[in-house]
Amino acid sequence: MGKFGVKERNIEGQMVVDFAKRMDMAVVNTYFQKREEHRVTYKSGGRRTQVDYILCRRGNLKEISDCKVVVGESVARQHRMVVCRMTLMVCKKKRSKIEKKTKWWKLKKEECCKEFRQKLRQALGGQVVLPDDWESTAEVIRETGRKVLGVSSGRRKEDKETW
Numbered sequence: 001m002g003k004f005g006v007k008e009r010n011i012e013g014q015m016v017v018d019f020a021k022r023m024d025m026a027v028v029n030t031y032f033q034k035r036e037e038h039r040v041t042y043k044s045g046g047r048r049t050q051v052d053y054i055l056c057r058r059g060n061l062k063e064i065s066d067c068k069v070v071v072g073e074s075v076a077r078q079h080r081m082v083v084c085r086m087t088l089m090v091c092k093k094k095r096s097k098i099e100k101k102t103k104w105w106k107l108k109k110e111e112c113c114k115e116f117r118q119k120l121r122q123a124l125g126g127q128v129v130l131p132d133d134w135e136s137t138a139e140v141i142r143e144t145g146r147k148v149l150g151v152s153s154g155r156r157k158e159d160k161e162t163w
Contacts, residue, residue: 013050020055028054028067028084038068044078052082063087100151102142107149116148 009017020027029039029050041052054067066085106112123140 016053023055024058025055026058026061028056028061028064029082031061031064032067034068037071041069041080041082042078043080052079054082054084056086063089098153100153102145102151103149104145112149116144119148120144 016027019025029052036048039050040048042049056064064084064086067082069080069082071080107116120141123144124137
């Protein structure tokens with residue numbers, strides 16, 4: 001809650017402040033010094049109160065340059081519209097590194113399957129029983145698969161339809 005809010009606060013106003021505090025948010029209306037006329041959002045009879053608020057994350061408060069009540073415009077008879085001027089920074093997403101994948105589907109072809117088995121046996125040193133160290137064995141299998149079966153370019157096909 002900024003220091004430029006309407007001074008009187010009822011139970012509902014305190015609930016808004018408690019919610020903003022709990023969610024690490026700021027009540028934007030109260031951060032800018034304005035005449036009372038540009039702070040009051042509800043006017044009826046002799047009563048003037050601030051009942052409409054704009055909340056934002058505290059980390060984004062620096063992006064907001066102004067917040068006020070538009071005096072000439074009225075949404076309803078007693079209510080006034082609250083407007084906020086902000087500058088949104090649009091950051092480009094970093095492209096994720098393209099991951100090349102082994103073409104394991106080629107093992108369905110008999111000649112590729114035979115070649116893969118032969119190269120794998122050579123890589124494992126002609127052993128019939130696999131070594132106990134699974135990590136090194138798995139890496140040998142992956143490396144042999146990359147050499148024999150090939151890897152994808154990592155790019156998606158442009159002509160592929162999306163549903």
